[in-house]
Amino acid sequence: MRRLLPAALAAAALFACTSEAPQPSEPVSPAPASQGPSEGPWTGEQLTDRVFAHLEAFQRIADGNAGTRAHDTSGYDASLDYAEQSLARAGFTTSRHTSEAVVEENSTAAVRVVQGTQVDLGTVEPMTRTPGGEATAPVALTTDPLGCTLDDYAAAKGAVVLVQRGRCPFTEKSALAHEAGALALIVYNAPGQGDLRGELADRDDLIPSVGISDAAGAALAAAASEGGIVVQVTVEESRETIQVTNLIADWPGTGDGDVLVLGAHLDSVPAGPGINDNASGVSLALTLAERLAAEGRADGLRVAFWGAEELGLVGSGAYVKSLSQEEVGRIAGYVNLDMVASTNGLIGLYGAGAPFEAFSAELERHDVGYQVLSITGASDHAWFESLDIGVAGFYTGAGEPLSGDEAQRFGAPPTPHATGAITSPATPSTRSQRPRSASASATSPPRAWTA
Ligand SMILES: [Zn+2]
Structure with a gap:
């Protein structure tokens, strides 16, 4: 974690720049960021600490809400409140995007x-x-x-x-x-x-x-x-109509200019707190947003937290389908963060176009080893890809052990974080059973898996 996150953070921060404790059952409020803009850029260590503060908040939210933050639970609502307050406190203008969507249940x-x-x-x-x-x-x-x-x-x-x-x-x-x-x-x-x-x-x-x-x-x-x-x-077949709520946050100064969308799904699977999948992506996105705002570099940054990803990329799909041509045209790129805190992690990068190129160039410039993954359709970026928007995403692993090659390249599991109150068990997730490699045609909606 300590080894992995700073590089991802540095790369993400750079790309954004160049593209233009509470009691269980009570609301969990965001802690203020401990460092202000006057103290200059954060070290990787400081950024990681901040990410962990958010992760711990999501763990507390799960603990206070029957152990889950899944779609249509009080844990999801509390996660929405927490993320909304965090972004508002950082200076973003937030809005909730609610729509109806049809999902498949138990065919x-x-x-x-x-x-x-x-x-x-x-x-x-x-x-x-x-x-x-x-x-x-x-x-x-x-x-x-x-x-x-x-x-x-x-x-x-x-x-x-x-x-x-x-x-x-x-x-x-x-x-x-x-x-x-x-x-x-x-x-x-x-x-x-x-x-x-x-x-x-x-x-x-x-x-x-x-x-x-x-x-x-x-x-x-x-x-x-x-x-x-x-x-x-x-x-x-069995289908059901659900209400899905996303959280969208824009930097007030952006106006009608182009935006880089930094996205992560906010829901967990029903069976657990979803700390790696995907409080990790949300916490990293929150930290980046807070930091870029504090450094005066948030112009053009849009943060998007998706609902019901675990039911089939529902929230991001509903959002993308709601956009006008003009709004689509304003999206310069999409960065997806889904599972970026595996304790036996690798640095996996996926995507195509300018965001992917920017991240790979930056990782190479810093001599950070990474693995290019092809997981088209496995997460919310697929909807943006289907609109021919350039995307990049990070994935550091689920519960699966590293392969021999990966273990050689990325090393043994790092020791737990020093402040680590991240007590969640490995979250059962369909993601861990998904193949690392997949493809879908650019015009079809997400998740058309193949070998
Ligand atoms: Zn996920």
Whole structure:
């Protein structure tokens, strides 16, 4: 943490510049920043201390609110209040952005072999945002197992198509299968990857789509290649309308000029306080905003804290969709902070365009080792990317151990912070199960995972 944060802070501060204790159950108020502008730029140590003060506040908020800060809980509301007060105190003009959004809840899926060789299909997962439906039809294979061009689906008409994960997003496979006249899509995982939980873009040209493991897929493909196998695919979708609230803060002097948006999701998963995921991103963003404001360098900085990220990037999506063309045009770049406090962390940088270039140049200038990640669609930056806005983001890891290479490069886990009252257990999160590498087409909404 001590090793990781200062570099990220320095880089983030530089980019922003060049782009232009309370009791549980009671409100947690922001502590004043201990250093003023007259004392000059902070050291990395001072910045890290400030980040930890915010992290501890979020831990207290969780402790006072049934241990969570998830969407639609008092812990989320208290987090909103805290972030709002912190930004207002630093001099920003804050506003709450509330809208309605449709989210998927508990869709279910099943696949049953009704004719031909019985195959154990193991866990069948509905893809997020899959259309519902039922189909009983022969299993067809694509000519190329990855099925990324329409030609691959020559045998798909009236069939349930089986394809392998990889090369193109699941959304692409589902749309191609639909175009070829298939009734349902089964995607099996890449070799050695186990069960498959995929996500689709929110489009209306898709068919019921489910994921199965690599082993089940290989067995089903073998059976299907011999012919005569008929399956029944059943997908029940369940959707719910929710109210999501984001917090947006602008520097008062910015006027109609261009802005750099510094964003982080404010909600946790229901199962924990969400200190790494993502009080860490919020605390870092708050600290940067406070510091840049104190140093008179906050002109053009917009801070955005997103709601309901854990339900599928809901808050950031609602915000981006609400923007006029003119407002989109004012956004010079987006910087995403999601999970930047892993105790076994690496310095992972993702994104494209000017913000990404600025961060990588700055890290290299300071001789800070980092790893370029491709996590398109995994966090709120995806919505900005879909508008062709340049983005950059940091990710230092979830609960997963470093790989051998990463451990060599980034070292053993650092010792806990000296003031460390960060007592949260590793937050259970779907993020830790997400692959490090993914791709989605620039025009499709987020989270269209592929290998
Ligand atoms: Zn997160």
